[in-house]
Amino acid sequence: MKFKGMCVKAMAAVASLAMMxxxxxxxxxxxxxxxxxxxxxxxxxxxxxxxxxxxxxxxxNYWTWRTDIEQDSIDAFQAKYPHIKINVTATGAASDHYTxxxxxxxxxxxxxxxxxxEYDYLPQYAVTGSLLNFSDPTIESExxxxxxxxxxxxxxxxxxxxxTPFDQGPEIMFVRHDVLDKYGIEIPKTWEEFEQAGIxxxxxxxxxxxSFIDTTDVRYMAQIIRSSGAxxxxxxxxxxxxxxxxxxxxxxxxxxxxxxxxxxxxxPVANKSDExxxxxxxxxxxxxxxxxxxxxSFKSQQPQLAGVMEPALTPAWGNSTSDxxxxxxxxxxxxxxxxxxxxxxxxxxxxxxxxxxxxASLKIVEDMGSVFLAAKSFQEDPAQAExxxxxxxxxxxxxxxxxxxxxxxxxxxxxFNSQYATTYKDIIVPELKKGGDLxxxxxxxxxxxxxxxEGQGFTITTKG
Amino acid sequence: MTAVSAHAGxxxxxxxxxxxxxxxxxxxxxxxxxxxxLGGTIIPMVYAFYLGLYKxxxxxxxxxxxxxxxIRALKDPLLWNGFGxxxxxGVIQVPLMTALSLLAALMLDSQRIKxxxxxxxxxxxxYAVPNVxxxxxxxxxxxxxxxxxxxxxxxxxxxxxxxxxxxxxxxAFVNISTWVSMGYNTLIYYSSLRALPEExxxxxxxxxxxxxxxxxxxxxxxxxxxxxxxxxxxIIYALQLFNTPSMMQTIAPxxxxxxxxxxxxxxxxxxxGQDVNYAAAVSLVVGLFTMVxxxxxxxxxxxxxxK
Numbered sequence: 186m187k188f189k190g191m192c193v194k195a196m197a198a199v200a201s202l203a204m205m206x207x208x209x210x211x212x213x214x215x216x217x218x219x220x221x222x223x224x225x226x227x228x229x230x231x232x233x234x235x236x237x238x239x240x241x242x243x244x245x246n247y248w249t250w251r252t253d254i255e256q257d258s259i260d261a262f263q264a265k266y267p268h269i270k271i272n273v274t275a276t277g278a279a280s281d282h283y284t285x286x287x288x289x290x291x292x293x294x295x296x297x298x299x300x301x302x303e304y305d306y307l308p309q310y311a312v313t314g315s316l317l318n319f320s321d322p323t324i325e326s327e328x329x330x331x332x333x334x335x336x337x338x339x340x341x342x343x344x345x346x347x348x349t350p351f352d353q354g355p356e357i358m359f360v361r362h363d364v365l366d367k368y369g370i371e372i373p374k375t376w377e378e379f380e381q382a383g384i385x386x387x388x389x390x391x392x393x394x395x396s397f398i399d400t401t402d403v404r405y406m407a408q409i410i411r412s413s414g415a416x417x418x419x420x421x422x423x424x425x426x427x428x429x430x431x432x433x434x435x436x437x438x439x440x441x442x443x444x445x446x447x448x449x450x451x452x453p454v455a456n457k458s459d460e461x462x463x464x465x466x467x468x469x470x471x472x473x474x475x476x477x478x479x480x481x482s483f484k485s486q487q488p489q490l491a492g493v494m495e496p497a498l499t500p501a502w503g504n505s506t507s508d509x510x511x512x513x514x515x516x517x518x519x520x521x522x523x524x525x526x527x528x529x530x531x532x533x534x535x536x537x538x539x540x541x542x543x544x545a546s547l548k549i550v551e552d553m554g555s556v557f558l559a560a561k562s563f564q565e566d567p568a569q570a571e572x573x574x575x576x577x578x579x580x581x582x583x584x585x586x587x588x589x590x591x592x593x594x595x596x597x598x599x600x601f602n603s604q605y606a607t608t609y610k611d612i613i614v615p616e617l618k619k620g621g622d623l624x625x626x627x628x629x630x631x632x633x634x635x636x637x638x639e640g641q642g643f644t645i646t647t648k649g
Numbered sequence: 650m651t652a653v654s655a656h657a658g659x660x661x662x663x664x665x666x667x668x669x670x671x672x673x674x675x676x677x678x679x680x681x682x683x684x685x686x687l688g689g690t691i692i693p694m695v696y697a698f699y700l701g702l703y704k705x706x707x708x709x710x711x712x713x714x715x716x717x718x719x720i721r722a723l724k725d726p727l728l729w730n731g732f733g734x735x736x737x738x739g740v741i742q743v744p745l746m747t748a749l750s751l752l753a754a755l756m757l758d759s760q761r762i763k764x765x766x767x768x769x770x771x772x773x774x775x776y777a778v779p780n781v782x783x784x785x786x787x788x789x790x791x792x793x794x795x796x797x798x799x800x801x802x803x804x805x806x807x808x809x810x811x812x813x814x815x816x817x818x819x820x821a822f823v824n825i826s827t828w829v830s831m832g833y834n835t836l837i838y839y840s841s842l843r844a845l846p847e848e849x850x851x852x853x854x855x856x857x858x859x860x861x862x863x864x865x866x867x868x869x870x871x872x873x874x875x876x877x878x879x880x881x882x883x884i885i886y887a888l889q890l891f892n893t894p895s896m897m898q899t900i901a902p903x904x905x906x907x908x909x910x911x912x913x914x915x916x917x918x919x920x921x922g923q924d925v926n927y928a929a930a931v932s933l934v935v936g937l938f939t940m941v942x943x944x945x946x947x948x949x950x951x952x953x954x955x956k
Binding site: 284287288291309312313400401423424453455457458459460463464600601603604606607608610611614615617618637640641642643 | 706707708709788789792793794795796815898899900901902903904906907908917920921922923925
């Protein structure tokens with residue numbers, strides 16, 4: 186007993202070290218010394234087409250967390266091009282996906298050839314040289330023509346092209362009609378209406394809030410700031426970042442968020458907790474903000490709310506809808522990694538492009554509803570806007586199209602997105618409470634990011 | 650690395666070694682242990698030290714950094730913040746659980762319980778629940794609106810205390826780990842107690858000692874070595890607190906920061922901040938700190954055992 190216990194504890198004691206050495210073994214085979222986008226692969230559109238017509242057997246390893254949506258398309262691809270075999274690894278939740286991918290990238294072993302990435306995560310992998318830059322004039326013009334231009338742009342970092350855009354995630358306000366109707370509240374069109382509606386709702390029933398603000402994921406708070414038109418940072422090239430997280434426009438938006446919390450309009454809640462799940466089922470929050478893709482999750486996880494919920498545009502800033510700006514949550518691209526063997530690269534590019542733009546693939550995904558594909562053939566098809574979504578019982582795509590057309594411009598992703606997401610929880614979340622001082626926390630947040638980023642070799646300037 | 654210190658104090662040199670012919674073949678018997686110890690502890694430690702000498706940057710690649718990572722770790726307020734928290738946690742949890750486990754073991758051993766196997770297995774049962782599941786389960790129970798806590802206080806029309814708030818979270822962790830591990834410690838004490846010869850108690854009873862007196866003056870002193878051993882394990886365990894806070898991070902992110910405990914900080918640095926080199930340096934500092942504390946406790950424990 187004693188000996189066994191001792192062994193177990195001894196093993197546990199070194200576990201943290203063992204964990205570390207596991208991931209760091211052979212310390213990064215990728216070349217990340219550059220200050221500009223890595224050189225292009227040299228593959229042309231003709232090579233990509235040839236890869237589909239060749240009969241050379243190729244196996245591609247593909248990591249994704251959305252096999253529910255993609256598996257049928259992948260099967261269709263393999264049926265059509267039997268010489269290319271796709272080895273799919275389902276990585277579980279999106280958060281686990283990035284940890285797993287980060288680990289193999291660091292260790293330099295077992296890196297998949299093709300990987301799904303949200304746009305938020307692209308820059309950090311692109312600047313460290315983990316992804317294959319396949320920007321080429323023929324690819325840019327021919328392949329680029331297949332996609333929404335903003336999504337195509339989002340698949341680039343500092344002039345390098347790293348994948349093809351699969352879907353976009355225009356942010357939507359999912360409304361609970363049962364809650365709003367009960368208290369005679371109209372769907373708010375502006376943030377001011379949202380605030381008034383929230384005050385009225387909470388007064389009528391103190392257990393209810395207009396919505397919640399997620400304390401586990403920075404994106405939801407960021408999108409409120411984005412809808413105000415404020416730009417908290419800009420990124421130039423690979424390594425120059427200007428932080429303006431304390432300028433007057435950001436301050437105004439942050440003050441507003443604090444006010445909404447103080448007035449019990451927004452409740453700070455850890456999304457995915459048990460309290461959240463039960464609260465959601467009971468209609469504790471009248472509306473919920475998320476990327477439009479969330480519609481597919483509601484459909485599978487909250488079937489009892491079919492017909493009760495409805496997607497609507499997120500509120501416009503202030504009290505007027507004349508300059509309506511929306512944000513984006515998620516949406517992903519499919520990237521090719523730099524670890525892909527030279528002879529497999531063209532086939533990998535052909536596969537990601539097929540999955541994201543071929544009609545056969547799109548048809549399969551369209552039928553799932555609520556996936557806002559980045560392919561032009563989807564977005565420019567007038568019939569798509571009229572398709573009635575069976576869960577919402579209305580043409581949901583119409584709202585998604587509308588939201589996508591109002592995406593605010595000038596917003597960019599920080600190349601140190603992981604650190605940004607972690608420090609949100611350490612610095613901002615403790616202040617996300619009634620009587621918190623969010624703006625002071627924002628100043629601290631900016632300092633912390635600046636210190637981190639400079640240590641990582643970025644050139645940081647601050648403004649405001 | 651704490652394994653080193655756990656073993657360091659064991660086997661104090663015998664007073665006078667007998668002169669016998671050295672049997673080198675005996676060393677072979679140690680080989681399996683030596684190999685595991687080298688591969689599982691020493692080599693990773695050396696490797697971590699080596700990693701800690703470098704700095705990998707997103708822009709600019711890898712450079713030799715000397716001891717700067719270690720110096721930074723020693724001065725890192727976030728790391729010390731985490732240490733402060735696990736120390737507070739340990740100061741409450743370790744004595745509390747040791748006392749409760751001892752009490753439970755003495756009760757089981759009192760021979761006044763009819764079907765002793767039933768309470769024994771019930772006490773041990775929570776230990777079979779993985780830490781992660783226990784954390785999840787308790788987070789449901791702690792819920793102020795829908796959890797057992799909330800429901801219970803609602804019965805009396807009162808508002809339940811928020812166990813997962815910044816002030817009470819440490820106690821929430823104390824409760825969870827005590828719930829999980831008490832049965833394990835009880836079992837160790839109980840089996841040590843069972844190994845004691847009956848005659849000891851009988852002679853004490855003849856001398857007119859009460860049962861309480863027997864427990865205090867005979868039983869507990871006799872199982873000192875088990876108590877010291879579990880104390881060491883529990884202190885190491887407290888300093889290495891990771892699983893439960895890591896689980897609770899998704900439920901109460903406003904309280905459980907990325908540096909809530911030193912181990913969680915190391916993990917966040919390596920897997921979220923992608924700073925493996927600094928994480929390696931921090932993990933060595935954490936290990937060193939643990940070793941110092943364990944050595945102090947072990948020395949005190951030895952004195953008590955020798956009394």
